[in-house]
Amino acid sequence: MPLVRRDADDNLPGEERRENQRDRAGLLEQLQDPRPAARRRAAREIAGDATAMDAICNALEIETDAGSRHAMLTALLVTGGERAKARLLQLLRSEDAGLRNGAIEVLQGMPGLAGEYMDGLLSDPDSDVRIFAVNILESLRHQRVPEWLQQVLQNDDHVNVCAAAVDVLTEAGGPECLPALEALPQRFPDEPFVDFAVRTAVRRIQGPGGSHGQ
Amino acid sequence: MGSELRDGVASPGLSGEDFARFREFYYRKTGNWFDEAKRYYVDKRVLARMGITGCDSFREYFVRLRFDADGSELQALINSMTVNETYFFREEYQFQCLVRSMLPEIAGRKRPGDTIRIWSLPCSSGEEVYSLAFYLLEYWPQVDDYDVELIGSDIDTAALDRAREGIYDRRPVHALPEAVLRRYFRRLPDGRHQVLESIRDSVRLTRVNLQDPLETRAYRGFDVVFCRNLLIYFDDAARRRAAETLFDALKPGGYICLGHSEFMSRISSLFRPARFPEAIVYQKPEEADQ
Amino acid sequence: MTRVLVVDDAQTVRLYHRELLEQDGFQVEEAVNGLEALERLAGTTYDLLLVDVNMPRMDGYTLVRHVRENSSDPGVPVIMVTTEGAATDREQALSAGANLHVVKPVQPEALLLQVRLMSGALS
Numbered sequence: 001m002p003l004v005r006r007d008a009d010d011n012l013p014g015e016e017r018r019e020n021q022r023d024r025a026g027l028l029e030q031l032q033d034p035r036p037a038a039r040r041r042a043a044r045e046i047a048g049d050a051t052a053m054d055a056i057c058n059a060l061e062i063e064t065d066a067g068s069r070h071a072m073l074t075a076l077l078v079t080g081g082e083r084a085k086a087r088l089l090q091l092l093r094s095e096d097a098g099l100r101n102g103a104i105e106v107l108q109g110m111p112g113l114a115g116e117y118m119d120g121l122l123s124d125p126d127s128d129v130r131i132f133a134v135n136i137l138e139s140l141r142h143q144r145v146p147e148w149l150q151q152v153l154q155n156d157d158h159v160n161v162c163a164a165a166v167d168v169l170t171e172a173g174g175p176e177c178l179p180a181l182e183a184l185p186q187r188f189p190d191e192p193f194v195d196f197a198v199r200t201a202v203r204r205i206q207g208p209g210g211s212h213g214q
Numbered sequence: 215m216g217s218e219l220r221d222g223v224a225s226p227g228l229s230g231e232d233f234a235r236f237r238e239f240y241y242r243k244t245g246n247w248f249d250e251a252k253r254y255y256v257d258k259r260v261l262a263r264m265g266i267t268g269c270d271s272f273r274e275y276f277v278r279l280r281f282d283a284d285g286s287e288l289q290a291l292i293n294s295m296t297v298n299e300t301y302f303f304r305e306e307y308q309f310q311c312l313v314r315s316m317l318p319e320i321a322g323r324k325r326p327g328d329t330i331r332i333w334s335l336p337c338s339s340g341e342e343v344y345s346l347a348f349y350l351l352e353y354w355p356q357v358d359d360y361d362v363e364l365i366g367s368d369i370d371t372a373a374l375d376r377a378r379e380g381i382y383d384r385r386p387v388h389a390l391p392e393a394v395l396r397r398y399f400r401r402l403p404d405g406r407h408q409v410l411e412s413i414r415d416s417v418r419l420t421r422v423n424l425q426d427p428l429e430t431r432a433y434r435g436f437d438v439v440f441c442r443n444l445l446i447y448f449d450d451a452a453r454r455r456a457a458e459t460l461f462d463a464l465k466p467g468g469y470i471c472l473g474h475s476e477f478m479s480r481i482s483s484l485f486r487p488a489r490f491p492e493a494i495v496y497q498k499p500e501e502a503d504q
Numbered sequence: 505m506t507r508v509l510v511v512d513d514a515q516t517v518r519l520y521h522r523e524l525l526e527q528d529g530f531q532v533e534e535a536v537n538g539l540e541a542l543e544r545l546a547g548t549t550y551d552l553l554l555v556d557v558n559m560p561r562m563d564g565y566t567l568v569r570h571v572r573e574n575s576s577d578p579g580v581p582v583i584m585v586t587t588e589g590a591a592t593d594r595e596q597a598l599s600a601g602a603n604l605h606v607v608k609p610v611q612p613e614a615l616l617l618q619v620r621l622m623s624g625a626l627s
Contacts, residue, residue: 002357003416097563167514193609197516479539489546
């Protein structure tokens with residue numbers, strides 16, 4: 001018989017039942033397990049426990065397995081809270097590009113929390129951190145997003161931070177952003193890319209015909 | 215109509231720039247990409263949502279869609295974009311990919327008599343999981359050399375009951391070759407078609423919530439998972455968790471098939487693309503440790 | 505025709521590189537992150553990859569390591585584009601397997617010259 005059906009028990013396909021849900025201490029220990037699958041499972045099962053955020057972040061910072069890293073970041077996202085957010089913000093400064101970008105993805109899903117810290121991030125002395133802040137804004141559901149982006153266009157001295165803001169406004173901007181956009185090329189007259197990006201954003205925002213059309 | 219005239223738009227749809235803006239956003243949020251051919255389809259649904267939400271212009275609607283704090287409008291829009299018609303042999307190229315490319319490769323790692331395990335979820339009223347059964351029996355010459363386990367799962371018990379019954383009217387069977395219809399169904403007096411008992415008995419149907427790690431923890435060791443047009447319904451966190459569940463469910467080297475316009479590259483970093491002549495599918499890396 | 509894959513999550517950057525390179529006779533395709541680049545690379549080959557570093561789902565360094573270690577065309581020339589000229593970026597780009605590292609915002613003439621040279625379009 002080529003097609004076989006195994007009804008080993010009520011709800012599981014031919015699989016022995018695994019150990020019962022572990023206690024918290026056991027799960028914390030399992031975050032250090034040498035087997036990536038065990039670490040992954042521990043991270044998935046500890047999600048929701050706000051007191052485990054530091055343990056997860058400590059494990060995350062040394063995690064090399066992509067699947068376990070994914071699960072640890074997910075645990076931070078679904079748990080949220082001050083501690084998770086604070087540690088995620090630190091990760092924006094990591095030398096590891098994968099970790100930085102993972103942190104950005106998670107922070108994008110924390111509108112209330114990330115919003116609170118946005119003013120600080122956007123005035124960070126490190127221009128890369130300011131770029132990451134703009135990247136977070138790209139997916140952040142928050143009413144102040146256009147306002148923050150306009151501030152960047154008007155005040156940030158770093159061309160790449162401004163360019164990142166223009167890129168987000170290409171999708172998220174409204175007519176109220178046009179003056180700040182149109183003024184930007186004058187701030188960076190030697191950068192052909194800025195001029196191009198601004199024209200693209202303005203065209204998207206104005207739509208067909210533009211504000212001067214029909 | 216008034217708003218379209220005000221905006222200077224000649225046709226009652228989204229402008230090219232609006233469409234470009236919308237599609238980038240939707241792709242990033244859902245992993246679903248609309249090509250130009252879908253333009254009319256997208257226009258119609260966006261315009262309908264604009265009407266329902268009382269937005270006079272695309273711009274106004276887009277602001278609402280993008281910034282509304284609970285994401286409810288995005289969810290409503292997704293629901294209207296994905297009225298899922300399910301029928302036998304839907305997106306048949308993926309079944310062809312299964313029997314011509316994926317299964318030969320999987321079988322190459324196994325010995326005759328070994329089990330090959332395939333998961334269909336959400337299986338809804340059974341069309342996909344039974345399609346898999348027919349396809350394997352009809353078109354995979356090595357089917358007799360292995361024990362193939364087919365498992366269909368859904369969160370909706372009413373749908374599962376319909377799947378167990380296996381009775382369909384004309385519409386869901388319209389794409390089936392006549393020979394397949396005759397071989398695997400019996401015709402009921404009222405004209406409907408019922409999947410033969412021998413097939414129904416060989417497929418396992420279970421209720422499962424993909425979002426619950428405790429419920430899904432025993433779903434392991436699958437060689438192939440069909441998970442088409444489901445992930446789009448989840449928000450970011452739920453989608454990440456679902457991807458992890460599917461990752462855990464697969465054997466290293468196992469494959470996952472998504473819907474026609476779904477791209478894993480926007481959904482999760484866990485899987486690697488694998489391109490076969492028939493389709494792009496996604497693979498759990500060989501080296502991933504179970 | 506010489507084919508270039510532009511990998512960047514910023515759509516204005518992708519459009520800019522596309523226009524710049526198409527005007528110079530290149531054929532350009534785009535990917536929004538490392539994974540989408542792998543999706544494209546699974547089905548075809550390119551004469552050059554122009555790759556950003558910071559992208560969601562899969563960053564540029566990870567992409568280049570994958571290309572070098574697991575792809576069907578491990579020798580494809582790669583130019584990485586980073587936001588800062590810091591030594592660590594350059595070091596990371598080159599050790600991941602990039603052939604060249606340039607700093608944003610790119611200067612169009614200089615970039616075109618490098619793309620022509622490395623893609624073999626001049627030969």
